[in-house]
Amino acid sequence: MAGAIIENMSTKKLVIVGVILLLFQAFAFMVGGLIAPSPTTAIHYLATKCVDTVKHRQETKWFMPWGPNQCDKIRTFDEAMAKKIEANNIVFAVHIPMNNKEMSPWFQFMLVILQFDIAFKMYNQIEDGALVTIDVGLAYRDDTLGEWTEMAHSIEKRKLNCNFTTAKTFENEGRYYECDLLPFMEVGSVAHKYYLLNIRLPVNERKKINVGIGEIKDIRLVGIHQNGGFTKVWFAMKTFLTPSILIIMIWYWRRITLMSRPPVLLEKVILALGISMTFINIPVEWFSVGFNWTWMLLFGDIRQGIFYSMLLSFWIIFCGEHLMDQTERNRFSVYWKQVGPIVFGSFCLFIFDMCERGVQLTNPFYSIWASDVGTELAMAFIIVAGICACLYFLFLCFMVFQVFRNISGKRTSLPAMSKARRLHYEGLIFRFKFLMLVTLTCAAMTVIFFIISQVNEGHWHWGEHTVQVNSAFFTGIYGMWNLYVFAIMFLYAPSHKRYGDEQSSGDIGANSGEDIQLTTTITHVDGPTEIYKMTGKEAQE
């Protein structure tokens, strides 16, 4: 990489750039914390127990829990017992959303969690490894009086993971088991206003279906969707960030093409980082408001995955290009050992995501965690991805260690070098240290905010204002990595000042015999700037 802007900038300018970036950073946090509502909302639904009296129905009938045309309801199953209604005639109906409300495309996604209320009975306990077979249908309509249109229908199996915390005695009959939440449904777009879920738990003693699942009292669902307000703020942010990154990217690449030499690897990688950031920024989600694109959730995952793997690759290559160990790199193939785990790990996560969210495109009730084989497969993918991540970080740490070792080695020999070579190495050291510092800060910020958002209940009250910590986390961290990429492209772009500096290239030509790397990484020697001198002094001390 040629003498970058960062080396030639005066301290004052660098500070100004830093302050501007910090202001934008604070702005990103504030947008999330003060304007946006919390990112997601969870709504409780208690399934209404409807009675289906017709034995063998030709067409599917949809059961509404309330409103006009509501079904025959029963309150409790004791009532059903008295009326001699069988389990197969009971339909659990849930209308999403609540009465008088309607869903909106701004909600982006909708996922539903299932919970059973199962009462403990001495003689009717949940058997070990009990499986529930759920016959579920999902329908939608867009006006309150229209007909329901079927959207999906499936027969799903879910494993009941329940335990009874108190002693299993007659005394404690009627207490509820504590059951794990069951993943139930995931829809990648909310294009319709009203949704209706009809759930049946058919019993077949011969085939051992739904036998030994205890005495079910109620079915509860929790519907989660992104808040419309958060989506709007998020889109606005993306729409603002896209042109900023795009412009700096074009500017960056123009600078590189203006140079006489072909771009080096690091410059290409920085461009790729910019492209992947733009890819994630482009607000294609705007289309999800108008179109019913269920794959948007999956697409979002893929975009994030590409960006993360690009960022990780960038760190490795940046370290490698600053190793200063006199070996020619500048080729992508040199880094296969380090980049390999990243590619392999993200590929594993991609396969996993395709197995979960990909299948959900056709069957929203599918869950890879529902079956034993699926759980093992999913765990296998995640563990392999985890191992890859560990491997990557070992490589990265080792490389950073090598760079620091070389830096301390070079420092001792710096005063003895020729001016051009000394400046070259000082530039390398400064560039590396700067990026190292910024990267560590960003990573630390991400981790800290992640922990805060996990531990915290989601919002802080500050006088009259409510600060949405989770929203601030999302917009803040997203803005931060954008600024990070922006800053890298700006500061590590080749400097203007080398133009017309023929003498310096000649100087390097003379020295290149003993230092091959110089040809790839340095083409300029200019009067050192203040900051340059400063770090140079530091390095000598």
Added chain:
Amino acid sequence: MTEEYVLRCVLMLCCALLSANASNWLYLAKLSSVGSIRDEETCERLRGLIQRQVQICKRSVEVMDAVRRGAQLAIDECQFQFRNRRWNCSTLETMPVFGKVVTQGTREAAFVYAISAASVAFAVTRACSSGELEKCGCDHNVHGVSPEGFQWSGCSDNIAYGVAFSQSFVDVRERSKGQSSSRALMNLHNNEAGRKAILSHMRVECKCHGVSGSCEVKTCWKAMPPFRKVGNVIKEKFDGATEVEQRKVGSTKVLVPRNSQFKPHTDEDLVYLDPSPDFCDYDPRTPGMLGTVGRQCNRTSKAIDGCELMCCGRGFQTQEVEVVDRCSCKFHWCCYVKCKQCRKMVEMHTCR
């Protein structure tokens, strides 16, 4: 028209006279004849409500079915929790539902008030979740709701609405008296303690749904505990209830523990003013005081369900009875049980 008006006045008068017992609204549980409470007319025909409660009923008719279920839930849970005690929460077919047992400021009264306030909050919240009610978490009368509406930031939890409704409906009797008698203070405190039993036992549940299901995005919500658990909590508070008396601190009247060596009660504890009677004998002057004659008891137990204590020292008689029990049953998850009948001889002890 005039006839109806007169009738209404009489009803109101009845209500006013009977309002001495603030848990009269529990009588709603016994009103199965009314059917579902659908229109404002029905509100006036409901016995057991005071005028202000009738107003609330008219204002939010849709909630009243839930309130009635709440009353039933309170009575059922009370009977479950007190099944082994001398006073077993038996109800009468007349008003007041529990007879005169809860008219005094006893521990039992404290329990009844707490469980009924909690049960209304519980039943209303459940009705919200099943979509029967229109306002609920999105109601602007409930604090904590976002002004921007459902599409922007969703609604607040339904429990907030349930608790707020319980506060307005159940507490209105004490507040309407316009005085801070020690009994009103006790009832208000116990009502609040009952609701706290739900609020402080809400379970936090979370779901991760970030990239590939990671916890990058996590949504948490609070789930209501099962009512049996609420009942157990309030029963524990009953066992450790504090006897209090009214004292004036500054210009306000507060309840403080009668025994100053006890540490002061918290918001979640039950308080009572008068010691309980022993509930041993039938008392015709006190409706609801049925005594323990004929109650079953446990011979081996040393606790309150043991024959010694249950029968108040009167002794007990033992019978050999043949019990037809269900055994080797086959169950479906709902509504189907196929059993064999097993007969066995059991010793049954009843109080004299």
